[in-house]
Amino acid sequence: MNTRKLCSLSAGSRDFFYTSLSNALSSVTNQRNLRRIHSLIITLGLHNSVLFSGKLISKYSQFKDPLASLSIFGQSSHKKNVYLWNTIIRAMTHNGLYSTALDFYTQMRELRIVPDNYTLPSVINSCANLLDFETAKLVHDHVLEVGFGSDLYICNALIDMYSRLNNLDRARNVFDGMSKRDLITWNSLISGYSSNGYWDEALEFFYKLRMVGLLPDCFTVSSVLPACSGLMEVVEGQLIHGLVEKIGVMRDVIVSNGLLSMYFKFDKLVDCEKVFNKMDVRDTVTWNTMICGFFNSSLYDESIRLFFQMVHDFEPDTITLSSVLQACGHVRDLKSGRSVHDYMVKNRYTGDITANNLLINTYTKCGELLASREVFDSMKSRDLVSWNSMIIGYAENEFYEEAIELFNMMKMELEPDSITYVILLTLCTQSTNRYFATQLHCTLLKQGFDSIITVGNSLIDMYAKVGELDNSLEQFENMEARDVVTWNTIIAACGHCEDCSLGLRMISRMRNKGITFEVPTLLSTLTLCSFLGAKRQAKELHGCIFRLGFESDVSIGNAVIEMYSKSGILWYSMRVFKLMKTKDVISWTALISAYGMYGEGMKALKIFQKMKKVGIVPDHVVFVAILFACSHSGLVQEGWDCFYQMKNDYSIEPRKEHYACMVDLLSRSGLLAEAEDFILSMPQKPDASIWGALLSACRSSGDIKIAERVSKRLLELNSDDPGYHVLASNVYAALGKWDKVKMMRKSLRARGLKKQPGFSWLEIQNRVYIFGTGHRFFEQYKEVHDFLVVLSDLMAKEGYVADLRFALHDVEDDEKVEMLCGHSERLAIAFGVLNTEPGSPLQIMKNLRVCGDCHTATKYISKILQRVILVRDANRFHLFKDGTCSCGDHW
DNA sequence: CTAGGGTTAG
Known part of the structure; x- marks a missing residue:
């Protein structure tokens, strides 16, 4: 029927068409038909009718055309009534135009028109989405004012709104004030508690809900499952799983996804497999949860395998790609990484910044820097993470100059953030570009990044690692705010620069501040104690580790092994090693290094064999330890064997x-x-x-x-x-x-x-005495000096001749002898002999390597005085006994 | 329910 005919119809017929059109409008299913009906309405001159305008507004909003809704509302301006106002507010909210919705609400209030109980939830919803707490309170007051305070739908909306605004007290107040509640009421509150991390409350209300006899639905369950994970309540989670199977919401994808995610958090992989296999409907999130879950459980290959299984009949999204790329990077699986990349190119996923950033990361980890750079260059837009990832790529592969160059390019395009500076400061600890370090420090000061704690921490670390402890300390003292890492870093810094006394002072300052020790704190403290080599302190620290409950930590155990071996109690190292429940390659390395230091090369080799036998795969560090052990025992053939074994059997490039x-x-x-x-x-x-x-x-x-x-x-x-x-x-x-x-x-x-000046020290009756080369100003100096003179005579009689090549100044020969006698280790030995019982063993520590003449002299001293003297130099232990040294002169 | 870059540690 054409328009002309319609217009010439009689009034009765018009009524008929009016009703037909109204019905057609209500049941229209697509936008094209909606437009047709709309033009018909205009032709018939019915567009001024409030009923048709309203219906059109809400229909256009259903088909996601809010602009059409707005224009209809605007055109009918001469006769807007409550119904139209309500409709436009709902339409705007429905299309996510929350501030527009609130504008209309304000206009409505100015006209003193009260929205109906269908529209107020939309207004409330807009406040929630805009996270606008002030307007939210006004709307709530208005609700009470107009008497909708006990309306079920409005109250539900209010609970949801306050939950999203992270104001659970108000949400709870609304809940408590309600006379009638439905499942949505409960779900809104439970989900509010759960999504804001109030796990206990979420579970509490879940049980209350069951007590009032309501049956939870998929929304309830998917809200409460994260609470089980959050509280690490595996039993609760299993109970809910049982309930879910019983009441039959199991078929819901969201519920199953929630169960999967929960079981992954508890590391219950078998249950995950079960849930996954039982699911007859899966979605992208299901696969993502699986791929991501396996990744978090360190089953990287499994997560890669799942990805390739998934793409057979499912379309991945950018989250999937990100997860699988991370897995590829982790296991350095270049082949899979490339396939994922190919997939992305073929399926036009290359526009996603995150996925591209991860591609850069994956290629970097595989050492394929050119590929990383190609991705980086191909990106249409880059964010901070892109630049930072590429800089890390260069830094990790030791292309320091390229990293710096990229940083300079970056500055022209966007402002670096604190993470960029942290990355570059870390780079400075490895690169020898000391000038750049200063430059970087100046730049970050200018930009004000020195107030960021992580940047400050990195500065402390950087200066310590380039050997400038003074600068580390200055940075530390100047910091206005410190965190636990700051303290850990300054203590580690003292370890790097071998300043034990400063380190120990820092530890007590940290303790006085009441800052809790963490694993890295203790690791650094252990390093300090290892350097100090004092037995009493070592044992005290070990006791402290037990009291703090860190004894089962693998890295701590490893450091304890090192501490005891460096303190001259190898037996303790062995005992600690044996008692460790889990041992990693580092534990074995620590033990092998220990034997190496004592010149027990054959034993070190035996331990190495045993390590391989129990299935630990050697890494490059353990080969350093074993080669070191061979070199300190003169095991040439064995050394060559290990060197070739490393290359041929383990493909480790030397x-x-x-x-x-x-x-x-x-x-x-x-x-x-x-x-x-x-x-x-x-x-x-x-x-x-x-x-x-x-x-x-x-x-x-x-x-x-x-x-x-x-x-x-x-x-x-x-x-x-x-x-x-x-x-x-x-x-x-x-x-x-x-x-x-x-x-x-x-x-x-x-x-x-x-x-570096030479120092020697020893521990006598719980006190540590330090001697520097040529030191004269210490207690008992005269006694020590006189004793050394007497000792020289006795040594000469036994056949000792001073080896003047080790006196490093151009002076007369007798003065050279004098200088040799002033070497710090000799002072320490003499002091030790004078202050301990005759015949008791001595233990001397030295920060540099022992000099050749002192080595010979100590052999004589051990014979003349019948003393066992254990000397730890920068490299290893020398056990002097009756005129010989355990190193067999291999040092 | 799921996603990307950094500091302390052999």
């Missing part, structure tokens, strides 16, 4: 530490030429630590020719570590080339590099 150990092993065993060839065959450029290892061995073996050649190489590297300069300068001193020595001293001073 790092410079491994090369340094091998060079050490070869050169200590007198194979200097072989060691030099080995260095020249290295795939990487040998650094100072490698040449340094050869040089120190040359010195003890007395091969001056190679020594001079190696010194030259070492100096060419121009390392910042003063130790190597001192080593080279000692070679020239031994050669008598004093001009060169002087020149080097000068250049060291000019560059501000200071040789």
Whole structure:
């Protein structure tokens, strides 16, 4: 029928069409038909009717066309009534235009029109979505004012609103004031408690609900399940699971997803599988929960496998992709990572920033930096995380300059955040670019990032790791706010810089502030105690660990093993190792290192065999320990075996530490030429630590020719570590080339590099006494000096001749002897002998390596005085007994 | 119900 015909109809017929149109409007199912009816209404001139305007407004809003609704409302301005106002408010809320809805509500109030009980829930809902607490209170007052205070729907909406505004007291008040409640009332309150983390209350009301005889539905259950997880109430969770099966909401996907998530939180993977297999309807969230759950349970391969199973008949979303990419990165599964990437490209998922950021991350972890960069460059828009991820990629793969370059590029596009600075400060601890560290510190000060605690913590750590404890300390003292990590970091800093007394002071300051010790606190404290090597302190700390209940922590156990071994009680290390319930590769490494330090290479090898037998896969660190052990026991063949085993059986590329150990092993065993060839065959450029290892061995073996050649190489590297300069300068001193020595001293001073001063210390009756080389001002100095003179005579009679090559100054020979006698370890030994019972063992600690002459002298002293002397130097233990040393001169 | 970057520790 055409329009013309319609217009010429009689009044009765018009009534008929009026009703038909109204019915058609109510039952319209798509937007196209709605538009047709709309134009018909206009043609018929019925658009001024309040009824049709209202119906059109709500229909357009149903089909998500709020602009159409708005224009109809605007056009009928001359005769708006309550009905239209209500309709437009509901329409706006329904389409998420909450502030517009509230504007209409305000206008309505100004016109003194009261919304009906169907519209007020919409108004309340808008307040909730806008998180507008002030308006929320006004609306609530208005509700009470107009007498809707006990309306079920309105009260339900109010509870929901206050829950979302995180004001559970008000939600609870509304709940308590209601005379009639339905399941939605209960669900709103329970979900409010649950989503705001009030687990106890959520469970409490769940039980109350059951007591009043109501049957929970899928919404109730999915609200209360997180509360079970949150409270770690596995039994409650299982009970609810049982209930769910009984009342039959099991078929609901949301409920099953909730059960899955709960069982994953309790690590009940078997139950997860059961629930998953029972589900006949699954959705994307189901798969995401599975993939993410396996990831969180460290079953990365399983989560990758599930992804490829999922894509057969399900479309993943960006959350799925993010989860699976994380898993790929974790296990460095480049192949799967690439497949996921391919999938993303083929299915046009490449616009998601998060997924791309994770792609960068995955490729980075697999060492595929070019691929990371390709993703980074291909991104249409990048956020902070993109830049930070790419910088981390460069930093983790030791491309420090590239990381810095990217940071400079980043600054042109957007403001770095505190995390960027933390990343770069961490980079500074590894890179040797000290200039950049200063620059970075200045920039972050200018931007005010020094007030962010994590940045401050990273500054403390950075300065300590480049050896500038003073700067760490200054940063620490200047901080206005500190957290537990700050304290842990400053204590660790003292450990890195070997300042025990400062470390111990920091620990007591921390305790006085009432800050709770954490695992890292104790780990740092253990490191300090290991360095100190004092038996009493070591045992006290171990007791403290028991009292605090940290004894079962694996990393703590590992550090305790190290502490006892470095304190000269290897037996305790073994006992702690045996008592540990779980041991990781680090525990075994700690024990192997311990035996290595005592020169027990064969035992270390046996432990290594046992470790492999119980199924622990060796990592690169344990190979450092085993090579170190071989080198300190002169086990050349065994060392080579391990070196090749590492490459061939475990595909671990040797790092410079491994090369340094091998060079050490070869050169200590007198194979200097072989060691030099080995260095020249290295795939990487040998650094100072490698040449340094050869040089120190040359010195003890007395091969001056190679020594001079190696010194030259070492100096060419121009390392910042003063130790190597001192080593080279000692070679020239031994050669008598004093001009060169002087020149080097000068250049060291000019560059501000200071040789670490030598210190020795020992513990007598719970007190630690420290001696520095050439120290004269301590109690009993005269007695010690006189005793050393007497001792020299006795030693001379036994055949001792001072090895003047170890006196490092250009002075007369008798003065050189005098200087050697002033070496800190000799002072400590003499002091120890004078202050302990004759015949009792002595234990001396030294921060540097023991000098050759002192080593010989100590052998004589142990024989003449019949004392067992245990000396721990920077590298290992020497047990002097009756004129010999346990190191067999391999040191 | 599910998602991305950082500090302390061998």
